[in-house]
Amino acid sequence: MNATTPPTEGGAPAAAPGALAGLKVIDLTRVLGGPYCTMILSDHGADVIKVEPPQGDEVRDWGPPFQDGDSSYFIGVNRNKRSLALDLGRPEGRAVLLRLLAGADVLTENFKPGGMEKWGLGYATDLAPRFPRLIHCRVSGFGGEGPLGGLPGYDAVLQAMTGLMSVNGDPSTGPVRLGTPVVDLATGLFSAIAILMALHERGRSGRGQFLDMTLHDCGMALLHPQAANFFLNGIRPVPQGNPHPNLAPYEKYATKTCDVFIAIGNDGQFGKLCGLVGLPDMATDPRFRHNADRLANRAAMIAAFQTVLAGQDGRAIADRLLRNGVPAGPVLPVDEALASPHSGARRMVSELDGYRGLGTPIKFSRTPGGTRRRPPRFGQDADAILAEHGYNKAEIAALRRDGTVPAARRR
Numbered sequence: 001m002n003a004t005t006p007p008t009e010g011g012a013p014a015a016a017p018g019a020l021a022g023l024k025v026i027d028l029t030r031v032l033g034g035p036y037c038t039m040i041l042s043d044h045g046a047d048v049i050k051v052e053p054p055q056g057d058e059v060r061d062w063g064p065p066f067q068d069g070d071s072s073y074f075i076g077v078n079r080n081k082r083s084l085a086l087d088l089g090r091p092e093g094r095a096v097l098l099r100l101l102a103g104a105d106v107l108t109e110n111f112k113p114g115g116m117e118k119w120g121l122g123y124a125t126d127l128a129p130r131f132p133r134l135i136h137c138r139v140s141g142f143g144g145e146g147p148l149g150g151l152p153g154y155d156a157v158l159q160a161m162t163g164l165m166s167v168n169g170d171p172s173t174g175p176v177r178l179g180t181p182v183v184d185l186a187t188g189l190f191s192a193i194a195i196l197m198a199l200h201e202r203g204r205s206g207r208g209q210f211l212d213m214t215l216h217d218c219g220m221a222l223l224h225p226q227a228a229n230f231f232l233n234g235i236r237p238v239p240q241g242n243p244h245p246n247l248a249p250y251e252k253y254a255t256k257t258c259d260v261f262i263a264i265g266n267d268g269q270f271g272k273l274c275g276l277v278g279l280p281d282m283a284t285d286p287r288f289r290h291n292a293d294r295l296a297n298r299a300a301m302i303a304a305f306q307t308v309l310a311g312q313d314g315r316a317i318a319d320r321l322l323r324n325g326v327p328a329g330p331v332l333p334v335d336e337a338l339a340s341p342h343s344g345a346r347r348m349v350s351e352l353d354g355y356r357g358l359g360t361p362i363k364f365s366r367t368p369g370g371t372r373r374r375p376p377r378f379g380q381d382a383d384a385i386l387a388e389h390g391y392n393k394a395e396i397a398a399l400r401r402d403g404t405v406p407a408a409r410r411r
Contacts, residue, residue: 018045019367023199025049026100027081028088028109030057032155032181033215034139035077036188038108041195042080043360044369049100049385050081053088056378056409067354068377075375076357079350083376084385085406092404094119099389101131106195108137112152113144123210135198137191137211144212153215155181162219163237167226170241183219190218248294249273252331253305255314259331262305262321267291273326277308277317378409 023046027038035050035057042048050057057078063071084100087093101107107127109116116122116138123136141153156177159165164183169176191213198209220227225246226237237245242261244250249270250263264270267290271283282288282304287297294301309317314330321328332340338349350359350371360369382405386396399405 016367018043018369018372019364021045021367023047023106024104025106025108026051026097026104028107028111029139030110031059032073032077032184033187033191034108034110035059036185037137037139037191037195038081039077039079040188040192040360040362041106043371044362044364044367046106048081049381050078050083050376051088051097051100052083052085052378054085054403054406054410056085060378060409070375070377075355078375079355079357079371080373081376082373082381082385083379084382085379085409087404087406088119090402090404092399092402094121096386096389096399096404097121098130100385101127101134102389104131104134105199106135106137108139108191108195110139113138113140113150128208128210132207133202134208135195135202135211136208137195137198137213139187139191139213139215141214142216143214148216155184155215158183158215158219162216163223163226164219167223167237167239169239171239173239175239182222183215186222187213187215187218190221243298246295247291248298249301249305251302253309255309255312255317258314260309260314260318261329261331263327265327269326270294272324273321276321276324276326277305277312279304279308379405379407382407 020041023041025038025041025046025048027034027048027050029035029038030052038046038048038050057074060070060074062073065072067075086096088097117125120126123138127134127136141158142148142151144150156165159168159177159182160175162183165175165177167175168178191211194211194213198211202208229235229245230237242251244263247263247265252259252261262273264273270288274280274283282301286293288294288301318328318330337343343349346359347370348359348361350357352371353374355371355374357371359371362369383396386399386405391399396405400407
């Protein structure tokens with residue numbers, strides 16, 4: 001696919017190049033947090049040049065399933081990018097990177113703190129003096145300072161260390177890892193937000209800056225309401241399963257067709273719920289009148305709802321509740337969620353030339369984002385990228401010959 005192919009949002013042509021058209025991002029990140037961040041930017045028009053090491057981004061191997069040799073894990077977070085393989089261990093590779101950075105707006109990388117400095121590419125001493133408008137976003141496990149500074153970090157380990165795992169699961173299971181890599185994804189989201197903030201500030205000051213993003217900090221930032229509760233009551237939060245620590249009813253119920261989740265946020269919703277499921281007297285029962293009462297008498301309340309919901313059609317009652325202002329929904333498996341009519345209407349499945357992926361959740365009225373390019377094969381855009389940055393055919397051939405720009409992954 002070339003740059004002139006019409007972009008798409010969920011299969012429909014997008015109406016504009018994207019809100020970030022003209023933004024140039026040099027992306028040295030691998031695995032998940034950094035690539036997820038840069039995919040968000042590329043979805044909305046940024047030109048993201050994915051610079052891979054000679055071995056390639058290791059998540060290309062994180063499968064099965066695979067498509068054309070690349071894993072679903074890689075495919076899921078690397079669309080809309082161009083790929084250049086580059087050996088930064090060689091002075092010639094670092095020279096290429098410096099040429100790429102000329103005119104770049106953003107550099108993202110997730111080497112361990114000190115890695116870029118070792119190569120003479122540290123922000124304060126090397127990059128900022130040469131590229132004063134450059135925004136350098138580093139994603140790391142723990143940052144460069146503190147007792148764990150410089151150590152590697154992985155999603156599940158950070159779920160454990162930040163307290164997230166301790167509040168997931170229930171008393172019978174103990175702490176359980178969340179099914180999605182929520183720390184990596186949150187770090188990608190926070191990093192994208194940070195980059196956009198820095199770009200906004202640069203519009204005033206004309207200066208770039210260094211963004212120190214860590215899995216540790218971003219994971220801990222997700223501890224709501226558990227941290228807020230602890231700050232007030234001093235009680236250690238524990239895993240409670242589906243129920244909410246501050247609201248009731250807020251849990252999953254079995255019906256004759258499927259499980260449904262009901263999430264009540266106020267007394268008015270509770271009154272509607274009671275009437276719609278056939279328990280109108282519960283709304284005025286002193287044990288359940290207010291949220292604090294329902295929390296104190298949760299077991300009796302759950303038992304009553306379990307009894308009345310067990311014989312109902314889950315999808316029908318969930319739809320009826322939702323359409324009457326009561327937050328509720330069927331518990332869908334992933335395949336059914338992706339195929340739901342509303343997911344289709346919201347263009348949350350994107351397709352292009354044999355690629356299928358999740359659509360962007362960020363919807364604009366004038367500058368829609370979406371899928372413009374399939375995820376790149378290893379180094380597929382090297383010649384074009386190098387030519388754009390002033391290398392002639394002979395110079396490109398020399399970089400190929402000496403291994404600075406490998407054409408195939410080193411195993």
